[in-house]
Amino acid sequence: xxxxxxxxxxAVAIRAVQQMHSDCSRLLLEFDRKMAGWTxxxxxxxxxxxxxxxxxxxxxxxGVYRFYSHKNFPGVSRGITIAFIEPDCDExxxxxxxxxxxxxxxxxxxxxxxWDGWNAFFKWGRKRVYxxxxxxxxVDPQQRIESIRLIASPLYSIKSMQEVEGMMDRITE
Amino acid sequence: MLIAEIHGHRxxxxxxxxxxxxxxxxxxxxxxxxxxxxxxxxxxxLAMPDTASRTLGDDLEQRGIDLKTYxxxxxxxxxxxxxxxxxxxxxxxxxxDTHPLVLLIEAKLWSDKSGTGEFDQIxxxxxxxxxxxxVLPPLPQNFSSALIYLTExxxxxxxxxSVVAFGHAGAAxxxxxxxxxxxxxxxxxxxxxxxxGTEKLILQDVADFLRGRNLEYFRGFRxxxxxxxxxxxxxxxxRTLFTQVPLPIPFKPEPLMGSEGILGRAFLPTxxxxxxxxxx
Numbered sequence: 001x002x003x004x005x006x007x008x009x010x011a012v013a014i015r016a017v018q019q020m021h022s023d024c025s026r027l028l029l030e031f032d033r034k035m036a037g038w039t040x041x042x043x044x045x046x047x048x049x050x051x052x053x054x055x056x057x058x059x060x061x062x063g064v065y066r067f068y069s070h071k072n073f074p075g076v077s078r079g080i081t082i083a084f085i086e087p088d089c090d091e092x093x094x095x096x097x098x099x100x101x102x103x104x105x106x107x108x109x110x111x112x113x114x115w116d117g118w119n120a121f122f123k124w125g126r127k128r129v130y131x132x133x134x135x136x137x138x139v140d141p142q143q144r145i146e147s148i149r150l151i152a153s154p155l156y157s158i159k160s161m162q163e164v165e166g167m168m169d170r171i172t173e
Numbered sequence: 174m175l176i177a178e179i180h181g182h183r184x185x186x187x188x189x190x191x192x193x194x195x196x197x198x199x200x201x202x203x204x205x206x207x208x209x210x211x212x213x214x215x216x217x218x219l220a221m222p223d224t225a226s227r228t229l230g231d232d233l234e235q236r237g238i239d240l241k242t243y244x245x246x247x248x249x250x251x252x253x254x255x256x257x258x259x260x261x262x263x264x265x266x267x268x269x270d271t272h273p274l275v276l277l278i279e280a281k282l283w284s285d286k287s288g289t290g291e292f293d294q295i296x297x298x299x300x301x302x303x304x305x306x307x308v309l310p311p312l313p314q315n316f317s318s319a320l321i322y323l324t325e326x327x328x329x330x331x332x333x334x335s336v337v338a339f340g341h342a343g344a345a346x347x348x349x350x351x352x353x354x355x356x357x358x359x360x361x362x363x364x365x366x367x368x369x370g371t372e373k374l375i376l377q378d379v380a381d382f383l384r385g386r387n388l389e390y391f392r393g394f395r396x397x398x399x400x401x402x403x404x405x406x407x408x409x410x411x412r413t414l415f416t417q418v419p420l421p422i423p424f425k426p427e428p429l430m431g432s433e434g435i436l437g438r439a440f441l442p443t444x445x446x447x448x449x450x451x452x453x
Contacts, residue, residue, distance in 0.1 A: 009400065016397045026391040030355075032327035036222075039330060044283060159393045 017060070017084075020092065020155075024082050027164065028066040031080055034165045038068035041077060041108045048114055060085065063118055069108035075101040075146075077108060078168065081117030082155060088122065093130075094158060095121045096167040097150035102143070111144065120148045130154060133170055175201060175382045188386075191282035195261050196250065197382060198357065201375050203248040207266050210364040210376060212240050217356035218321055221332060221346045229319060229350045233274075238317055243268040254308050257301035258294070261323075265313060273316040277302060280323040282354075286331050295322060295335035299345060323352045325388055354388040 028046060047061040063086075067079030081095040097117040105111050113119075121128065124138035125148075135149045149171040158164060174187070175197040187193040202210070218229035226232035233240070243266040253259050262278035277298050279286070286294040298320055305312045322328055328351050339345035358380045365376035383389060 012397060012399055016399055019395055019397060022387050023391065023394045025387055026355075026389065029326055030391045036327065036329055156394055156396075161391050 020084070021061075021064075024064055024155075027158075027161070028064065028080060028082075030161055031066060031164065034161075034168060035068045035078065038070045038078065039108075041067045041069050041079075041112055042114060058085075062086075063115075065114050065117060067108075067112060067114070067117070069112070074106065075104035075111060077101065077112045077116065078172065079117060080164070081115070081121075083118055083122070086118075086122055092155035093121070093152055094155045094164070094167075095150055095152045096164065096171060097121075097148060098168075098171045099148050100146045102146045113144070116145065116148075117150065120145075120150055121152050124148070125150075128152075130157075135171075175378060178385055179378060179381050189283055191261075191280050191284070194282050194354075194386070195280045198354075198379055199248050199250070199262055201379050203246070204375055205246070205372055207243040207246040207268075208240055209368055209372065210360060211246065211266075213360040213364045214352075214357065215240075217360055218350045218352045221336065221349055221351070222329065224347050226347075229321070232319065232347075232350075236317060238271075238274055240266065242271040243274065249310060252308050252310060254301045254304075256307070257297040257304070260298050260301065263308075263312070265316075267313060273313040275302070275305075275312055275316040275318040276321055277318065278321045278323050278352075281328075282325055286322070286335070289334070290338055293335050293338040295320065295332065295349065296338045296345075299335075299339055299348060302348075318348070319350055320348055321350045321352050323354065325354050327353075354383055355390045358383045358389040 025046070032040070042065070046064040046066060050061055051059065061084060063081060063083040065079060065081045067077045069077055076099065078098045079096075081097065083089065083093045083095065086093065095117045097120055099112070099116050099120065101111040103111040119140065120138060121134075124140055124145075125134055125136055127134060130153050131151065133149060133151050135147070137147050138145050151167045151171055153163075153167065174184070174193065177183075178197075205211070212230070215230040215233065216228055220226045220228060220232060226235060245267050247265045247267075249263045249265065251259050251261060252263050260277050261280045264274075264276040264278065266274040266276075279294060279298060288294045288297070301308065302318045302320065305316075322332060332349055332351060335349065336342050336345045361376040361380040361383075365373050365380065368376055
């Protein structure tokens, strides 16, 4: 394989990643309608912990999220997490979660963490299966969380917004 | 700007400017007739929750307003009112035997409305519609009106604040509508099927432009035509990115061009087919 061929394949792969980010952005924004009455906890921010430093392993978001709170449900955060890069996984994963925090503080940012959905599925749960409602009381290091209900699915198995909305319905019904 | 962007010539400084976006989109839509596209669009302009109408289209119908009776639509950019400010757009539909229809549009891109309480932007523009005399350029007499808040996000919470700030909550709720840029893509797409000639071209250009800015609704994940790769746990994002990448069996890690290689490289499976020319 020539240098040129390899470079072109890398370019296609990067374009595929760009496309995925673009689609995820639309998915997260459109989910606002499903969550009518709920407020995005982190505003228009969808990721964090990106490095600008020249010394880096990579300059890509590991995942994105959009969580919501509701004044009538203190201590509860609902949202979507999309994990692009997780060493244990072969493909990007979409996680829809409903998290009840021990603290019912009025400021959701003080009781939630951006990566709660990620950690719930990849670290705190005993089972890691797709398309099944997982409900558990996690042992999170900071002991912030009372209970979690979540459902996860390979990102590229998602065909429509209705599927994502259905996932939220399944964990909140 | 619209055509340049469709062809990939983007100005990064303009990417998040709602003024550029507004002028690019509505600067083209103003050449359309009052029927067709606007009818499709108003079906997608949503009323506030808990109102009698579901959409602006329904609301106009209930008020006995039919777009077919209008001969002309003019779009006015950044009209001014000495007290109530400078809305982004005012659409004026006029016809011989019907009262004019005035639609005030405030457009946003990645930002919320400005002002709170009595300075709430939406509230001020409702007052502008109630006191249209000083608006420049002048508005017609005896018009029906509505206010549309155009955003890329769901904006009900913002508008609920405006309804409260206006004071006459019931009345205000029925006059305020919401629209997303993504709805313009949908409306343009549907209207372009029935349109012909220049109108069709305008609608396709507007839809392509907004799609290029990712301002369309989610329709599943798009897939590029990636050459098949037999991947077995590449762990490329693990700690050993450039030193110990366990590649699939057909892969043979090897620096290219001997010691001159800078990045770690791998020979990919022979299933790849690279051809000269444009990449899709």
